[in-house]
Amino acid sequence: MEGVAEGLWELADLHEKNGEIAKSVKCLEAICQSTVSFLPVIEVKTRLRLATLLLKHSNNVNHAKSHLERSQLLLKSIPSCFELKCRAYSLLSQCYHLVGAVSSQKQLLNKGIELTASFGDGFSGKLWSCNFNSQLANALIIEGDYQASVSALEQGYVSASEMYYPELQMFFATSVLHVHLMQWDDGSLVEAAVSRCNDVWESIDPDRREQCVGLFFYNELLHIFYLLRICDYKNAGQHVDKLDAAMKTDLEKVQHARELTDELNIVNEGLSQSDLPHRDRATLSSRRIQLEVEISNLVGPGSMGQEVLEPAYFGNVKRDLGDKLELAPHPIDGEWLPKSAVYALVDLMVVTFGRPKGLFKDCAKRIQSGLNTIKVELVKYGITDGTSEVDLQHSAIWMAGVYLMILMQFLENKVAIELTRSEFVEAQEALLEMKSWFNRFPTILQACESIIEMLRGQYAHCVACYSEAAFHFVEAAKLTESKSAQAMCEIYAAVSYICIGDADSYAKVLELVGPIYRTIDSFVGVREKTSALLAYGFLLMRQENLQEARIKLASGLQTTHMTLGNLQLVSQYLTVLGNLALALHDTGQAREILRSSLTLAKKLYDIPTQIWVLSNLTALYEQVDEKVNETANREYEKKKVDELQRRLSKAHASGHHLELIEKTKFQVRRLNETDIKRAMAGPSMKVDLDIPESVGLSSSAPRPSSRLMDVDIGRRVARRG
Numbered sequence: 001m002e003g004v005a006e007g008l009w010e011l012a013d014l015h016e017k018n019g020e021i022a023k024s025v026k027c028l029e030a031i032c033q034s035t036v037s038f039l040p041v042i043e044v045k046t047r048l049r050l051a052t053l054l055l056k057h058s059n060n061v062n063h064a065k066s067h068l069e070r071s072q073l074l075l076k077s078i079p080s081c082f083e084l085k086c087r088a089y090s091l092l093s094q095c096y097h098l099v100g101a102v103s104s105q106k107q108l109l110n111k112g113i114e115l116t117a118s119f120g121d122g123f124s125g126k127l128w129s130c131n132f133n134s135q136l137a138n139a140l141i142i143e144g145d146y147q148a149s150v151s152a153l154e155q156g157y158v159s160a161s162e163m164y165y166p167e168l169q170m171f172f173a174t175s176v177l178h179v180h181l182m183q184w185d186d187g188s189l190v191e192a193a194v195s196r197c198n199d200v201w202e203s204i205d206p207d208r209r210e211q212c213v214g215l216f217f218y219n220e221l222l223h224i225f226y227l228l229r230i231c232d233y234k235n236a237g238q239h240v241d242k243l244d245a246a247m248k249t250d251l252e253k254v255q256h257a258r259e260l261t262d263e264l265n266i267v268n269e270g271l272s273q274s275d276l277p278h279r280d281r282a283t284l285s286s287r288r289i290q291l292e293v294e295i296s297n298l299v300g301p302g303s304m305g306q307e308v309l310e311p312a313y314f315g316n317v318k319r320d321l322g323d324k325l326e327l328a329p330h331p332i333d334g335e336w337l338p339k340s341a342v343y344a345l346v347d348l349m350v351v352t353f354g355r356p357k358g359l360f361k362d363c364a365k366r367i368q369s370g371l372n373t374i375k376v377e378l379v380k381y382g383i384t385d386g387t388s389e390v391d392l393q394h395s396a397i398w399m400a401g402v403y404l405m406i407l408m409q410f411l412e413n414k415v416a417i418e419l420t421r422s423e424f425v426e427a428q429e430a431l432l433e434m435k436s437w438f439n440r441f442p443t444i445l446q447a448c449e450s451i452i453e454m455l456r457g458q459y460a461h462c463v464a465c466y467s468e469a470a471f472h473f474v475e476a477a478k479l480t481e482s483k484s485a486q487a488m489c490e491i492y493a494a495v496s497y498i499c500i501g502d503a504d505s506y507a508k509v510l511e512l513v514g515p516i517y518r519t520i521d522s523f524v525g526v527r528e529k530t531s532a533l534l535a536y537g538f539l540l541m542r543q544e545n546l547q548e549a550r551i552k553l554a555s556g557l558q559t560t561h562m563t564l565g566n567l568q569l570v571s572q573y574l575t576v577l578g579n580l581a582l583a584l585h586d587t588g589q590a591r592e593i594l595r596s597s598l599t600l601a602k603k604l605y606d607i608p609t610q611i612w613v614l615s616n617l618t619a620l621y622e623q624v625d626e627k628v629n630e631t632a633n634r635e636y637e638k639k640k641v642d643e644l645q646r647r648l649s650k651a652h653a654s655g656h657h658l659e660l661i662e663k664t665k666f667q668v669r670r671l672n673e674t675d676i677k678r679a680m681a682g683p684s685m686k687v688d689l690d691i692p693e694s695v696g697l698s699s700s701a702p703r704p705s706s707r708l709m710d711v712d713i714g715r716r717v718a719r720r721g
Contacts, residue, residue: 005031005042009049021057025050032067040074044084047071051091055098059393065095082119086112086128090331093135099394102142109136126159130168131332133159137175146183150176166204167212171328173200174219181225187524194226213250214325217243217346218336224349231525233353233565240349247346257298264291337402340377344370344406351413356566358604360417367410367417374407389441401444408434408448415455419462420568421605422644424651427462431455432656435666442668450479453665454489460661461496462608463651468661470496470508475665487516487528494535498542509539530560534573541580550584553577571600571609579616587624594620607644611637 008027015024031038031046038046048071051064071088075081089112096105112132119125133156140149153176160168177193184190197219204212220243227236267288271281325339336342347366354363378384381400382392392400411434418427434452438445457472473493477486494512497505513535520529533556540549557573560566574597581590594617601609614637621630651657 002039002042005038005046009046012049012053016053016057021053024053028053040078041081041084044071044074044078044081044088047074048084048087048091051095055091055094059396061095061098061394065092065099068092068095082115083124085115086131086331089115090128090131090135093132097135097139102139105139106136109139121162123163126163127329127331129159130156130172130328134172134175134328134332137179141179141182146179150179153179166200167208167215168328168332170197170200170204170212170215170219171332173197174215174222174327177222177226181222181229184229184524190226194223197222213246214327214335216246217325217342218327220246221342221345221349228352229524231527231563233563237353237565240346240353243346244350247343251343253298257295260291260295260298264288264295267291338377338399340373341399341402341406344373344403344410348406348409348413351410355413355417355420356564356568358567358600360421360605363413363417367414370410371407374403374410377403378407387440389444397444401441404437404441404445405447408437408445408451411437412451412455416458419458422462422607422647424459424463424647425654427459428651428654428656428660431459431660438666439668447480449665450476450485450489453479454485454492456660457489457492457496461492461499463648463657463661464499465661466496466499468663469493470500471663472661484523484528487523488531490516491528491531491535495538498535498538501542506539506543509535513539526559526563530556530564530569533559534569534576538576541576541583544583546580546584550577550580553580567600568604568606571597571604571606574600575609575613575616578613582616582620582623585623587620590616590620607640607647611640611644614640 008031012024012027015021015027028046028050032043032050047067051067051071054060054064054067068088068091071084072092075085075088078084089108093105093108093112096102096108109132113129113136116125116129116132119128133152137149137152137156140146140152153172157169157172157176160166160172173193173196177190177197180190180193201209201215201219209216220239224236224239224243227233227239267284270276270284271288276284325335325337325342327335337345347370351363351366351370354360354366378400381396381403383400383404389397411430414430415427415434418424418430431452434448434455438448438452442449453472453476457469457476459469460466460472461469470493473489473496477489477493480486480489490512494509497509497512513532516528516532517536520532523529533552537549537553537556540546540552553573553576557570557577560569560573574593578590578594578597581587581593594613598610598613598617601613614633618630618633618637621627621633
């Protein structure tokens with residue numbers, strides 16, 4: 001009977017290769033349902049193949065789980081078969097992950113770890129121990145047990161070190177860094193994790209390093225998140241440039257591989273002709289071998305139909321050629337995110353660095369490209385027009401949520417760019433699109449509620465509705481648990497109150513900024529400090545405490561210029577300082593500062609700041625009696641005021657204007673208890689988002705993850721206080 005089973009296995013493989021999945025399943029089920037008994041080991045192997053097939057090509061996770069649970073029962077009666085037992089544990093663990101059965105998954109993985117410990121110190125046993133510890137770390141993350149997750153990963157790192165396997169060491173070192181970034185309790189631990197990643201990466205032979213594409217992207221993105229968190233924008237920018245170049249190189253390789261694959265298909269079609277002359281057959285056979293080698297060199301042997309059965313693709317979406325960024329060798333093979341999501345993240349990082357510098361044209365291209373890519377991927381997870389989170393397959397919720405979070409961050413940056421450029425109607429449209437996605441996925445995108453309120457505040461402030469702006473900023477602060485995000489929203493609210501300009505508003509400014517200013521050194525990085533100094537200095541200037549204002553503003557400008565590289569913030573600092581110098585009758589310094597500010601405001605297409613600077617320059621020319629400059633400047637100022645007024649009138653005339661500034665939160669359809677439990681598996685739950693200038697990681701959340709994927713992509717410095 002063993003020969004019959006092997007024949008059916010080969011036939012199943014052939015059907016799968018031809019894309020005939022139903023026929024492949026029937027071949028394998030014929031063995032399981034046979035009235036003639038097969039040896040238990042044959043049935044186990046068959047059920048493992050069936051489970052893998054179902055996980056790779058369908059959403060039928062429960063059917064796959066049943067096959068694996070049956071395999072486990074059969075394996076209990078077999079004393080040996082270590083590899084089969086480990087594969088069964090690993091695949092069943094993935095099924096439990098996909099259906100959200102975390103407790104069962106942890107119990108199973110601990111049994112797997114016990115099995116590997118009893119197997120001895122062999123290489124295979126240590127590899128499987130690494131597999132189980134990696135999956136256990138993910139399960140512990142879902143429960144928010146960061147310390148235990150790190151312990152599991154450290155055990156994996158020890159096993160990899162004992163095997164003298166630097167690529168596997170790097171896998172665990174980066175994973176530990178990832179967890180520390182998610183739960184930033186001790187800055188020294190994070191710094192040590194970063195340092196270890198650097199050391200291990202350097203220990204890998206350069207030739208082998210080139211083959212570790214998945215690890216490269218994972219490590220570089222984690223470094224960027226870390227550097228953004230500590231506001232080391234200069235070094236972070238270098239990593240972004242490196243990633244962007246690597247992405248473009250890989251895209252070229254994949255495109256070339258697709259072209260070669262097309263040619264290979266033509267060659268295979270020619271070889272299938274029975275009447276092909278011997279000489280032609282020999283020529284085509286030689287070319288086929290050559291093409292297979294070239295494709296393998298470009299995208300790896302896994303893309304040539306030699307995929308190992310385990311583990312299956314997470315999220316049940318079969319990937320295209322070269323579309324998987326593996327982080328570790330078989331039997332781990334885990335990936336952090338699909339390549340399309342990683343590349344979207346790279347584009348998001350480019351936008352994150354380009355937007356504050358005024359590189360809006362390139363940012364717009366990246367945003368549109370990212371949005372297009374993500375929407376194509378969302379369709380694969382069942383998300384089309386009208387789909388809501390309760391319509392999703394449970395196994396698709398996590399990965400769909402990842403794409404949704406990245407999509408929201410692209411839209412967030414789009415809103416920020418359009419507001420900076422005074423394109424208010426376009427900003428309205430992007431903000432309303434964010435609202436639409438949030439309405440459809442309110443649990444998965446729960447973290448975005450605070451961001452949407454913050455952006456409503458930014459919109460209201462830009463169209464001079466300062467009272468409404470302050471309301472939305474304060475509401476945004478209430479909706480986040482992130483100390484950083486709360487501080488930034490309160491600073492934004494303070495600036496809006498300063499613009500209102502009455503005594504009550506000034507009192508509210510002190511209530512908001514005072515506590516932040518007194519605890520400014522407790523924040524990681526300098527973003528909060530520079531923003532607080534700008535607001536506080538602006539208030540002091542309005543209260544005519546000019547010398548003290550000058551000291552605060554000069555200090556904040558120096559820090560902003562040296563560390564953040566945010567031209568818009570620098571421009572605002574310069575404008576306030578120029579206004580201050582003018583009030584102090586220091587016309588020489590005022591002229592120099594205001595001209596610099598005007599140059600930056602023009603680069604950013606920031607019309608309101610241009611008008612503010614021009615009004616100060618008009619006053620300056622009047623003070624120094626430069627009539628020609630005063631007249632020319634006044635005319636230019638009037639032209640800009642008229643332009644801004646046209647844009648404001650267009651925005652106010654929109655039917656969505658009042659909806660956006662109204663002093664109430666958007667109402668969304670709240671889920672019932674059952675729906676909430678289903679959507680809780682999403683990637684966002686209570687993850688705090690931050691302002692567009694930064695990119696960070698999720699804090700805690702009860703959600704599944706495939707490969708420590710809990711980076712709230714991009715959530716940029718989403719940290720607890």
